[in-house]
Amino acid sequence: MLTLALDSASLSKRQVIVATTLGTALEFYDFTIYSFFAIQIGQLFFPSASPVNQFLLSIGVFGVGFVVRPLGGIVIGAYADRVGRKKAMVLTIMMMALSCALIACAPTYAVAGIAAPFIVLAARLIQGFAAGGEFGPGTTLLVEYATDNTRAFFASWNFAATALGLALGAVVATLVNVALPKDAVLEWGWRVPFLLGIVAAPAGMLIRRRLEETLTHTSSGTKRPSGALKAALTTHLKLTVLGTFAELGGSVSVYVTAFFLPSHGVRALHLSPTSAVVSGVVSSLMLFAAAPLAGRLADRFSRKRVLVISRVVLLLSVYPAFAMLGAHPSMLMLCAVSAFLAIFVAGQIVPVLVMIPELFPKDVRATGIALTYVVSASFFGGFSPFIASWLVAQTGNPLAPAWYVAVACAVSLVPVIWLRDRTGEALD
Template identity: 70%
Template sequence: MAVTALARPTVSKAQIITATTLGTALEFYDFTVYSYFAITIGKLFFPAETPVNQMLLSIGVFGVGFVVRPLGGVIIGAYADRAGRKKAMVLTILLMALGCALISFVPPFAVIGVAAPVIVLLARLVQGFAAGGEFGPGTTLLIECAGDRDRAFFASWNFAAQALGLALGASAATLLSWALPKEALDTWGWRIPFAVGILAAPAGMLIRRRLEETLDARTARASAKSGAVRAVLTTHIALTILGTFAELGGSVSVYVTAFFLPSYATRELGLSAATGVSSGVVGAIALFVSAPLMGLAADRFTRKRVLVTCRVAMLVLVYPAFLWLTRQPTPFALYAVSAGLAVLVSGQIVPVLVMLPEIFPKAVRATGIALTYVVSASIFGGFSPFIATWLVAETGDKLAPALYVAAACLLSLVPIRWLTDHTGQRLA
């Protein structure tokens, strides 16, 4: 057993937050960059009879990353409960950098043939696996390093890092589109953001190696003996199910507002592509700013009070927001809706993000938070843009996505009743 006794922290709170959230930011940075260059990647690596088929193949390979995220969450989460949070986090950032490197340097199909799409597929599998395993250990270490009265604030930064990654990825793709001629961008320029992602790994490893381990040897032995995954799926199965559905409203809300809304504005409302992209950046910035503020509120006013308030507000306001946007499809309306709903998204996700690891025992904490969050984000969240698009196409109602978000929020209010609020209490 490689876990040692706990030592007194030698790094500042800011360094702990930076080291822990860097991998999460890199995950969403890569996610965003790939989505922006999906058409270019399809042309270079996925030969097909039509451009549509190329795009579908590229998006399909992108989606594979979501499929393996729960697997990465379970395996790496269990590893974090057995061998230590820090070791798990060093592993995930190495795997993310490997995925970025593979995509950055793989030659196109015209040069190496079928090996090209195979390598891109492998890169997405590695990235998805690492992304799934990043969140549980990272959030666990954050709350275990925090004090009794600032745990929600600490945990909030892992969600803020997602927003930061989205904003940086969108900004990088947009700047390259402006700075380079289309031919250069399609030939080699699209590789630059992925190469930049590789550089985050050495910095992240150096900072993460300085962190103190929060898993003690006795807890690690207990986790290894009982089996963290088995315990989460048997002894703590009720909490796992409740936690997954408590996450549902936030997962659906963030994927519809952050990922679906920009393309919806372009496709359904007739706004320009540049306006749609800009709204994604506005929403990401609003998420980044509001997440730590919601963390502070959850520490002061209790987790449940902030969570229920923001979830009910989203339930009530999402339809009027979409209605206003469809009747006045202007850039200002789109930016206002993106930013306003982003604040309510933060108020839903941050409280749950700290409540669940506070409830799970230490020996299964990383596995428990990984399983509940990753499954909810991958299944409920990951399919939300597809479901929202399908609803509009099938019903012809442009407001159908708002009703879908409201229904998810209503359903996910139910399990909150049975979740215990540990605001201000000592972490077990």
């Protein structure tokens, strides 16, 4: 028989949130840092290729992390449902620290030859696997720690942590590039942000070890649950499918607004690279601030109400926002549009993020989140910047990505009809 252990006396609520979300923030910090230094990594690890191919190979290695994220989510999610959320979270943060260390200390091609890019590739595989496995156990633990009236607020912090990681990554990368000469950045400066990523891991592991496990097993001799993945794909298949498509709108929206829009401002609107970096930081900080607010509103006014209102507002406003930016391109307008859209992106992601674990039983919960959120983010979200760029190239219309976001939001409204809203109800 399974029971929930909710005695969190050893840690305050604030410490529980920090301990749980630190790994998620580290994941997206590492994500951002690699993308900012993709050019230097390409030059050092793929020197025999042309400059264009150096960049493409570097980005290709970066993209491998997306490929293994669903696998990590499924494997570590099932592990969390079998042996506990706490053990799974300690494992993922250790793997993230290892990936940062491998990249930070990796010998270049000039030193290690063909082994050099394979070391970076291995690091990205580990990081992607751990990143995929981080979100399910982390969100599950937050939901199970919370009271019936604070579950959305607690869960919101795992999404807020992704935004904080993005903002910190952009700030650290900017400081390195501003503080060091170009040659120093290429020679050793690009390693510094990865070294900083390692520092946060031991602190996270120490705090996470103090967490009370929310999934415990009685000593009655019953076997621990197994087959969480099978249950999610058979007994709970309808919920898994509905949850994945309910997440679609949020996944597409966040990747287009947070990742595509800043670079779109540089390529299509001829704004400066500084404008892209600043708008990226502004968007991330707005997501960080809006997520807990969305959680509070979802706890008070119901998940579906906040979700539907936010999704409909974003659907109706994304095209006018893109059009206004196209008509008045400037760093200020790019930041304003990014910040405005970020509010409603958070408003549609957070309610779904808590609705899904509320509907899965506790012995399938972490796996269920992995199959819905991680798969949706990896496939629908991860390919969104590419699809948005392709639409601009094919149509010649810089506003085409706005239609893509609007369609994704409209499609993902449909499965919400069949999702039960459990606002204020007992979890188990």
